[in-house]
Amino acid sequence: MPPLLEGISEAFYLILTFDPYLMRIVFLSLQVSGTAVLLSTLVGVPLGTFLGLKPAGRTRLISKLLYTLMGLPPVVAGLVIYLLFSRMGPFGVLGLLWTPAIMIIAQFVLALPIIAGLTMIAIRSRGKTIQETALTLGAGKLLTAWTVVRESRFAIFGAIVTGLGRVIAEVGAVMMVGGNIAGRTRVMTTAIVLETGKGNFELAVGLGLVLLLIAFIINSLLYRFQEGGKNSAW
Amino acid sequence: MRGEEIILEVQNLSKVYDKEVLKLEKFSFQRGKIYGIIGPSGAGKSTFLRLLNLLEPPTTGSIYFKGKAVSMNGDAALAVRREMTMVFQKPLLFRSSVSENVAYGLKARRFPKEKTQERVEILLAKVGLKGFANRNAGTLSGGEAQRVALARAVAFEPALLLLDEPTANLDPSNVELIERLILDLNRETGMTFIMVTHNIFQARRIAQEVVFLHEGRIVEVGETEKIFTDPQDQRTRDFVEGRMIY
Ligand SMILES: Nc1ncnc2c1ncn2[C@@H]1O[C@H](COP(=O)(O)OP(=O)(O)OP(=O)(O)O)[C@@H](O)[C@H]1O
Ligand SMILES: [Mg+2]
Numbered sequence: 001m002p003p004l005l006e007g008i009s010e011a012f013y014l015i016l017t018f019d020p021y022l023m024r025i026v027f028l029s030l031q032v033s034g035t036a037v038l039l040s041t042l043v044g045v046p047l048g049t050f051l052g053l054k055p056a057g058r059t060r061l062i063s064k065l066l067y068t069l070m071g072l073p074p075v076v077a078g079l080v081i082y083l084l085f086s087r088m089g090p091f092g093v094l095g096l097l098w099t100p101a102i103m104i105i106a107q108f109v110l111a112l113p114i115i116a117g118l119t120m121i122a123i124r125s126r127g128k129t130i131q132e133t134a135l136t137l138g139a140g141k142l143l144t145a146w147t148v149v150r151e152s153r154f155a156i157f158g159a160i161v162t163g164l165g166r167v168i169a170e171v172g173a174v175m176m177v178g179g180n181i182a183g184r185t186r187v188m189t190t191a192i193v194l195e196t197g198k199g200n201f202e203l204a205v206g207l208g209l210v211l212l213l214i215a216f217i218i219n220s221l222l223y224r225f226q227e228g229g230k231n232s233a234w
Numbered sequence: 235m236r237g238e239e240i241i242l243e244v245q246n247l248s249k250v251y252d253k254e255v256l257k258l259e260k261f262s263f264q265r266g267k268i269y270g271i272i273g274p275s276g277a278g279k280s281t282f283l284r285l286l287n288l289l290e291p292p293t294t295g296s297i298y299f300k301g302k303a304v305s306m307n308g309d310a311a312l313a314v315r316r317e318m319t320m321v322f323q324k325p326l327l328f329r330s331s332v333s334e335n336v337a338y339g340l341k342a343r344r345f346p347k348e349k350t351q352e353r354v355e356i357l358l359a360k361v362g363l364k365g366f367a368n369r370n371a372g373t374l375s376g377g378e379a380q381r382v383a384l385a386r387a388v389a390f391e392p393a394l395l396l397l398d399e400p401t402a403n404l405d406p407s408n409v410e411l412i413e414r415l416i417l418d419l420n421r422e423t424g425m426t427f428i429m430v431t432h433n434i435f436q437a438r439r440i441a442q443e444v445v446f447l448h449e450g451r452i453v454e455v456g457e458t459e460k461i462f463t464d465p466q467d468q469r470t471r472d473f474v475e476g477r478m479i480y
Contacts, residue, residue: 126326132289133326137339138316138390151329 003201010202011209022203026210029187032100033168036107037115041160044115048159049149051116052123053131059120066120069113074106078176081106085177098179103187106173111163118162122155123148157225165218169211240301241265241394241426242286247295249281249450256281256450258295265393268420268427270441270458272434274478278450279430280323283396286428287320316343318394323402325383327374332358332382333367339390357385362411377408384412388419395419397429401436413440434474438462446470 001009014022051059051066085091085102096102130151134144149156171189178185180194188207195204243262249255256278263269271279284290286297291306298304304314319339327335336354345353358366361381366374374382380400387395397416401409417440419425431437437444437458444461446454446469454461454470465471472478 129322129326130328133322133328134338134342135289135315136287136320137386138312138319138342139338140312140342143342147328153329 004205007201007205008209011206014202014206015210019206022206022210024183025186025188025191025207028100028185029168029189030214032103032174032187033107033164036104036167037111037160037164039104039108040111040115040163044112044159044163045119045149045156048116048119048156049123049127049145049152052120052127053148056124063117063120066113066117070117072110072113073172074110074170075172075176077106077109078173081109081173082176097177098181098185100178100185103174103178103185106177107167107170110170110173111167114163114166115159118159119152119156122152122159127152154225158222161218161222161225165215165222168214168218239265241299242428243298243301244286245296245298247285247297248293249278249285249290250293254293254450256285258282258452261445261452261455263394263426263428265426266420266424268416268440268442269429270437270444271428271430271447272432272437272444272473273447274473275432277447279447280398281450282447283320283398283428283430287318287396288315289320316390317392318396319387319390319392320396321383321387321398321400323399325380327371327379327382329372330370331367332363332369332371332374335371335382336386336389338386343390345390353389354385357389360415361385377404380404380408381412384415388415388425391423392425394426394428397427399430399432402432409436416440434462434476446473448473 051062056063081102082097083089085094085097085105087097096105127148130148131144134147139147169189171193174180174185174187175190175193178187178190180186180190186194188211192204192207192211195201195207240262241264243260244258245260246258248257255276271282273279281290285292288297288304288306288311296303299314299317305311328338333351333354336357337350340350340353354367355364358364361384363378363381363385366378366382371379371382384400400416401412404412413436416427416429420427429437429441441458444456444458445452446461446465446467448469454465454467456466461470462474465474469478
């Protein structure tokens with residue numbers, strides 16, 4: 001059997017039997033990327049909303065910066081964070097290198113500009129009108145901000161899901177700062193690189209399939225939010 | 235005595251964008267009246283309403299609400315804003331049900347929940363939308379949406395309602411319904427209306443007092459009939475007789 005086909009049949013076996021090695025990797029991936037995206041959301045949505053409500057002229061520089069960072073190559077992010085947290089770096093004393101915590105930091109840095117930037121773009125188109133409608137109906141600061149976010153919820157969910165899609169699939173940053181240590185910092189993407197290198201195609205393909213499945217779920221969600229944005233009251 | 239009390243006054247109000255688009259010396263609106271603001275496109279009508287609603291800071295000058303100077307920010311501005319509201323020419327309805335839209339201002343004012351539903355039903359009936367409470371606001375026609383926006387604005391019984399072309403692009407039956415509602419509310423509750431309209435016939439039908447705005451300045455103010463039958467300024471005459479080219 002050619003390696004790919006053999007890999008696929010073995011992969012299904014591993015997935016269907018909940019192979020512990022595979023499961024641990026999948027679980028860590030979800031944990032790291034999920035936490036990173038959650039934190040990016042907590043910072044990025046308010047930030048993007050704030051920027052989106054400012055007149056475009058006054059946020060030109062920060063917008064350009066955000067757009068640039070949206071395309072930040074993961075290896076570059078990994079490199080910078082590595083230097084900051086290595087033993088020589090300013091945060092070296094924290095001893096976070098080669099831990100899941102630093103992987104979360106790296107993915108946070110990658111997801112934040114995407115979530116903040118896409119939120120900003122969404123708010124910029126309709127946010128001002130929403131804000132003024134809320135204000136004129138007597139809403140205070142908090143209710144106004146909440147209304148703007150709520151009214152833009154499809155686009156914001158889209159931003160969050162796009163952020164998740166990006167970090168869960170990236171390999172450069174987690175490899176550099178996490179180190180791909182078995183059982184501790186090995187996630188799906190780094191495991192695929194490793195297992196492929198070792199010739200363990202069935203494991204690599206199995207992980208690849210899980211990653212694809214997750215990508216499929218993510219994009220289905222994205223599709224639903226975009227459809228929902230068009231016509232449902234949800 | 236009705237019509238004697240000043241609800242809103244502006245002094246030396248101006249707004250400069252790229253150029254000066256509004257410059258008013260002193261003008262007062264009396265409580266309980268229906269004002270029509272007319273004038274050619276670009277005269278500054280919408281800008282005037284936006285300043286009055288504190289959505290935009292004036293470049294110079296002050297606004298007095300019930301005799302007190304209003305500030306643009308903070309709790310004081312919120313308190314003033316809560317006594318008035320504005321319906322935009324193209325109102326935005328929130329992405330939720332019709333009843334949630336109508337209830338929005340009530341919720342913002344912490345109106346008792348158990349009374350809200352009843353109030354919403356009454357209002358929807360008033361604007362001819364009985365049975366629409368649970369409809370998704372996004373599926374309404376233009377006229378229906380405009381009526382929901384109006385119901386949403388009057389739900390919390392503001393003292394002053396600012397309307398920016400509330401019936402532009404609506405069919406005659408919707409126009410009639412909205413005009414009737416304005417007249418009824420004014421008669422029953424004494425609500426003050428300041429209505430910008432392109433339509434001089436509409437101003438003539440429902441306004442008691444008409445303000446003619448031209449190039450950012452008030453050219454003439456007067457009782458509606460007088461403005462239409464005996465305008466003092468040549469520009470007013472040109473406008474109400476349809477001779478002003480714009
Ligand atoms: N945010 C803004 N920035 C720059 N110029 C503006 C802005 N808002 C309004 N203007 C200008 O101010 C002038 C008055 O505009 P305004 O919208 O008040 O006119 P209007 O009387 O309501 O006109 P219309 O009948 O067409 O609605 C116009 O020349 C307009 O281009
Ligand atoms: Mg206008």
